[in-house]
Amino acid sequence: MMQLHTCLWNDVDAFSFCENDFLAIKAHFPDLVIKIHPNVEAFLSQAQLADFLLTWDFEEVWYDACSSLKIILTPAAGDGWVFPDPHNKIKLFHGTFHGQMLAESLLSAMLFMNHNMPAMIRNHQAKKWDRNHQGSSRLLGNQHVLIVGLGKIGSSCASLIQQTGAEVIGIRRNPGRDPDGNIDVRSLDELDGLLPWADHVVLLLPGAPDTDRLMNTDRLALMKTGSYIYNFGRGNSLATIDLLKSLPHLGGAFLDVTDEEPLHPDSPLWDSDKVMITPHSSCIYDEYKSLFINEVIDHLKQYLS
């Protein structure tokens, strides 16, 4: 009998899996043995029994203990927590289910900035009925959106944003074809030329040395007066110091990731009226765990049906 082992506890409740979360797997594969480990030591003591592993992290040296392991599935969309097998025998699959969640979070952020919601909330807190805070609000459907880092997730975002009527252009290092075929995709060379065109600039870049401060002060200066910037990728692409320098001519920034996480209470980012920060929560949804489990079931079908 094959064994599925799991190490999926997490500080974030929405990302911490418990027994009930695995019932759908059990229903699909009644003969599969499912072992839920409370910590990595418990897993490592039985690692040689695992055929399949669901985990948030994995270190290089652990591979030696996993003689039966065929695949590792991790919910995270990006690299960083699971070290790939140096012998390239055990396959690693990252979650690919984040698109719809990120798309709704990003659309929410764009409408939030367009409607000047930080000012509306201060207004509400002051119990004021003031109808002159939103006079310069613009319709997203009439605007231009530039997505920098258009992978699979960016494509989901672009598709949803296009439904409002907005014009969307995506930037990718290797433009090739858009995975969904209906987004206008350009190369990184065209970024500087497109920045003055956009009303909203969205960073969805992976964390890597070559994306460090990709959105630097020169590029921020190219953005249109009053336009908005969003970082929903990784914090390294937009440095706090660069953003603060550039804020005066921008409409504002909505940051779901920052160059330091968790963001320290002393960061001047918290104090700016033009900045809204969410704590890397763009994929924190009630649906997160079931979306991952559905993907796990699809993978297991290749071994167990």
Place this chain on the structure above:
Amino acid sequence: MMQLHTCLWNDVDAFSFCENDFLAIKAHFPDLVIKIHPNVEAFLSQAQLADFLLTWDFEEVWYDACSSLKIILTPAAGDGWVFPDPHNKIKLFHGTFHGQMLAESLLSAMLFMNHNMPAMIRNHQAKKWDRNHQGSSRLLGNQHVLIVGLGKIGSSCASLIQQTGAEVIGIRRNPGRDPDGNIDVRSLDELDGLLPWADHVVLLLPGAPDTDRLMNTDRLALMKTGSYIYNFGRGNSLATIDLLKSLPHLGGAFLDVTDEEPLHPDSPLWDSDKVMITPHSSCIYDEYKSLFINEVIDHLKQYLS
């Protein structure tokens, strides 16, 4: 030469028209005389010269002074400020351009509530990086939305919300056919049966005696635990006292209109963590005036081309 007179000043900057706003009319109809009145007295002193009138308000007795008047165009979508001609000779046209603006404002409000933004903002203000405020956030695309009062504006809202994947049902006194043909429209008799189905209940009802407290405590009690209510129609359909009684079992309320406007600073609505209030601003956009002017040009073409 025909004359267009305008009385379109307003306390809300976004609704107050000035000379520049009429340039597009002048460009289309160079021979048309355009008179911009600073107040109603100025208009009334020349009322007999007006062939067309753009106005925010009009009283019954003024019709006697308007011997040449053919049509009155008012930006407001709803009744209340322009009294129709008792002799039914001078036609009155309300603005019909509000759909896209209201749709984006409503979508913004729904995503705002789904993402627990009031808590996220308090979190931001406290400079806290807490990732456990959004764990019960749900994807709008997986939810059910009930729009109570599905006219032309409601149809625009439904069309946009459907793009997320959400299921939308509209309620109308006389169901007939949906103006756009792709929304499931039901009669008012079905309202009580559908309230427990909806994750989001949107009121878009006109202000009239027969909509007074239409969403009463009995109906609020039928709403699903944790679901959200929105009022983007007129304040009379949802009384503050009824909402406050029902809030404990609801997820929250987003009110763009209230039963008293402007809402008094002493209203207990301001104090609830579950309520977000905007000051009847769902159509306050930079685009408002040009959308109305485009509609005016279309009307004038029937007389002047």
